[in-house]
Amino acid sequence: MKDVAVSDVRTFALLGHTASGKTTLIDALLYKMGVNDRQGSVDTESSMADYTDEEKGRKITIHAKSFSGVYSAAGRKHGMVMCDTPGFMDFFGQVILATRAVESAVVLVDAHSGLQVGSHRSWKQTEAMKMPRAIVISGLDRENASFEKTLEAIQSSWGPQCLPVTIPQADLKGVSDILGTVAAADTADARTRLMEVAAETDDALIEKFLAGELLTAEELASGLKKAFLKCSFVPVFACAAPKNLGITELLNGITRIFPSPLDRPMVNAEGKPVAAGPEAPFVGYVWRTVNDPFMGQLTFVRVCGGTLRSDLEAVNVTREGKERMANALDVNGRKQAAVETATAGDIVALAKLKNTKLGDALCAAGTLVTFAPLAFPHPVIWQSVVGKTQADEDKIGTALARVTDDDPTLHVERNTDTHETILSGAGDVQLAVAVERMKKRSNVEVVLSTPKVPYKETVTARGEGHYKHKKQTGGRGQYGEVYLRIQPRPADDDEWFEDAVVGGVIPGNFMPAIQKGFVEGMTRGPLAGCPVTNVKISVYDGSYHDVDSSEIAFKIAGARALKDGMMKAKPVLLEPIMTVRITVPDQFMGDVNGDLSHRRGRVVGMESDDGHQVILAEAPQAEMFRYCAELRSMTGGKGSFDMSFARYDIVPSNIAQKIIAEAAKHKQEEEE
Numbered sequence: 001m002k003d004v005a006v007s008d009v010r011t012f013a014l015l016g017h018t019a020s021g022k023t024t025l026i027d028a029l030l031y032k033m034g035v036n037d038r039q040g041s042v043d044t045e046s047s048m049a050d051y052t053d054e055e056k057g058r059k060i061t062i063h064a065k066s067f068s069g070v071y072s073a074a075g076r077k078h079g080m081v082m083c084d085t086p087g088f089m090d091f092f093g094q095v096i097l098a099t100r101a102v103e104s105a106v107v108l109v110d111a112h113s114g115l116q117v118g119s120h121r122s123w124k125q126t127e128a129m130k131m132p133r134a135i136v137i138s139g140l141d142r143e144n145a146s147f148e149k150t151l152e153a154i155q156s157s158w159g160p161q162c163l164p165v166t167i168p169q170a171d172l173k174g175v176s177d178i179l180g181t182v183a184a185a186d187t188a189d190a191r192t193r194l195m196e197v198a199a200e201t202d203d204a205l206i207e208k209f210l211a212g213e214l215l216t217a218e219e220l221a222s223g224l225k226k227a228f229l230k231c232s233f234v235p236v237f238a239c240a241a242p243k244n245l246g247i248t249e250l251l252n253g254i255t256r257i258f259p260s261p262l263d264r265p266m267v268n269a270e271g272k273p274v275a276a277g278p279e280a281p282f283v284g285y286v287w288r289t290v291n292d293p294f295m296g297q298l299t300f301v302r303v304c305g306g307t308l309r310s311d312l313e314a315v316n317v318t319r320e321g322k323e324r325m326a327n328a329l330d331v332n333g334r335k336q337a338a339v340e341t342a343t344a345g346d347i348v349a350l351a352k353l354k355n356t357k358l359g360d361a362l363c364a365a366g367t368l369v370t371f372a373p374l375a376f377p378h379p380v381i382w383q384s385v386v387g388k389t390q391a392d393e394d395k396i397g398t399a400l401a402r403v404t405d406d407d408p409t410l411h412v413e414r415n416t417d418t419h420e421t422i423l424s425g426a427g428d429v430q431l432a433v434a435v436e437r438m439k440k441r442s443n444v445e446v447v448l449s450t451p452k453v454p455y456k457e458t459v460t461a462r463g464e465g466h467y468k469h470k471k472q473t474g475g476r477g478q479y480g481e482v483y484l485r486i487q488p489r490p491a492d493d494d495e496w497f498e499d500a501v502v503g504g505v506i507p508g509n510f511m512p513a514i515q516k517g518f519v520e521g522m523t524r525g526p527l528a529g530c531p532v533t534n535v536k537i538s539v540y541d542g543s544y545h546d547v548d549s550s551e552i553a554f555k556i557a558g559a560r561a562l563k564d565g566m567m568k569a570k571p572v573l574l575e576p577i578m579t580v581r582i583t584v585p586d587q588f589m590g591d592v593n594g595d596l597s598h599r600r601g602r603v604v605g606m607e608s609d610d611g612h613q614v615i616l617a618e619a620p621q622a623e624m625f626r627y628c629a630e631l632r633s634m635t636g637g638k639g640s641f642d643m644s645f646a647r648y649d650i651v652p653s654n655i656a657q658k659i660i661a662e663a664a665k666h667k668q669e670e671e672e
């Protein structure tokens with residue numbers, strides 16, 4: 001950042017439950033630093049942070065975004081780089097991305113609502129990243145807000161190392177800044193506790209403290225900074241952003257105790273720290289990409305070390321291409337300004353890179369740093385996606401790629417069994433936003449619907465099949481006759497086909513044609529036209545005709561004999577069964593279990609985890625495509641689940657009958 005030493009840069013992210021006031025706090029900080037000439041507000045759609053249409057419309061943050069400004073305190077200029085993140089569960093991938101771009105985190109807890117699901121989720125994420133974290137108790141001006149009660153809840157859930165560093169005054173006219181030099185009598189206890197934490201980081205300080213001397217403000221800050229970095233101390237700040245309460249004190253606290261990029265260098269894929277100084281070779285990490293009509297194509301790079309200059313040609317170490325760093329931008333919402341140089345802790349946007357994607361590393365030539373891939377939650381919702389019109393369908397591939405490229409929790413894949421394109425993600429709101437963006441960015445309209453279940457067919461008994469294909473039309477006829485046995489394929493048998501013909505009743509040169517007939521027949525089974533799996537077919541008899549037999553005749557005979565055989569070998573439909581892991585607070589156990597049994601689910605185990613119940617179950621995929629939304633409404637957002645494919649299992653016959661009848665109806669419609 002211009003005229004700011006790397007040691008004076010603070011890069012942090014705001015996390016927390018939806019509506020805990022993260023975006024409002026960002027607006028207050030930007031106003032305080034003079035980045036905005038008035039204080040934006042999400043309520044009047046004037047927020048500098050929630051500026052996209054989809055965010056304004058829904059009144060929630062959807063995309064993690066970075067902002068920066070300069071804050072002068074105690075005669076020093078500090079660079080403040082901060083990321084706003086969504087609290088809404090569907091967009092948690094954005095939180096994960098943001099935590100990779102920063103040194104520390106601020107978890108917001110609303111003083112009226114207290115600890116909520118999103119608060120715990122945020123806290124866990126910072127713990128998983130071993131990231132120094134502070135807490136802001138926000139919304140102190142709200143009705144029934146209580147700083148003390150919220151602090152108590154925080155300490156009992158997250159530990160006694162969460163200690164207040166600013167405390168609201170009774171009249172809410174201001175906050176007492178315990179870190180600052182003025183020691184008010186009513187904050188003496190809190191100050192003593194902070195001194196103890198600070199003293200414990202340093203032998204000289206602990207002696208001083210035990211001798212009953214007071215630490216200076218500098219000693220206090222330097223000790224707390226060490227404890228903060230080790231995560232053994234979590235500062236708690238008091239704020240009411242719309243009232244401008246505690247904002248200056250928060251900024252001062254951040255400058256005093258948050259680490260700079262030099263204090264907590266990023267680690268590369270091998271777990272080694274990346275040199276963060278401005279003289280080190282340039283290393284950048286792509287934590288966000290955007291492709292929208294307003295911004296165009298922008299790649300957001302967090303500088304990890306070295307200096308980014310406009311004449312630098314960086315190497316994309318992940319993809320092995322070169323990229324020019326000209327036209328780097330400092331982006332604050334819709335405001336963009338050119339930047340000439342950027343150093344560790346800075347986040348800049350680069351326009352129109354050639355081939356750089358989310359998660360890539362960009363480095364000075366000769367520096368080969370890469371970063372470990374981030375772990376994202378598995379999808380919990382699946383929808384089939386088709387273009388509204390043929391014109392939309394023709395462009396759907398590009399449109400889908402654009403939205404999925406920018407969001408690692410949104411996936412698109414082709415199901416080759418059902419011939420559907422499946423869009424999957426973290427929740428229905430995320431999918432709805434993706435649909436909106438496809439229309440806006442790519443002018444492609446799509447329709448989402450429940451995917452088809454990739455049923456399969458197999459046999460459960462031995463059966464014999466026979467078909468004689470004989471046609472005499474005009475000149476040369478067609479002739480081929482096949483007898484086969486079909487049975488479930490034993491697990492240890494790799495061969496699905498066996499030629500058991502003796503005495504040359506079917507000449508060997510027709511066998512490949514018969515096999516082809518089977519392969520074709522197996523793509524559309526006799527029950528509901530689903531792929532056939534796990535069968536063993538052996539051809540044991542048949543007949544041929546010297547003149548009329550042909551490959552095509554035997555292929556037809558093979559396919560029809562297969563159908564005949566399958567129908568006599570107790571055919572069944574198979575459906576995918578998923579392993580489901582559901583985490584819910586105790587009080588929802590009954591409802592969730594009851595609902596599972598309505599979904600033909602089977603509970604296979606129970607565990608408890610951190611005050612929650614974990615239900616391990618198996619359930620048919622057919623019942624689970626939208627479970628995410630239903631679990632959310634059943635548990636008020638407090639339940640979560642993870643699901644993966646387990647195996648195929650037989651569809652119960654009453655349900656199979658419906659599927660078969662449906663398929664027959666569909667086939668008839670197709671033929672008409």
Ligand SMILES: Nc1nc2c(ncn2[C@@H]2O[C@H](COP(=O)(O)OP(=O)(O)O)[C@@H](O)[C@H]2O)c(=O)[nH]1
Nearest residue numbers: 018019020021022023024042138139142240241
């Ligand atoms: N009274 C009061 N309202 C707040 C405060 N912080 C946020 N809000 C309101 O709470 C709502 C959600 O705020 P927002 O910043 O979007 O929350 P986010 O989801 O955490 O980003 C908005 O209506 C804000 O005006 C606060 O400190 N005091």
Ligand SMILES: [Mg+2]
Nearest residue numbers: 022023060061
């Ligand atoms: Mg927000």
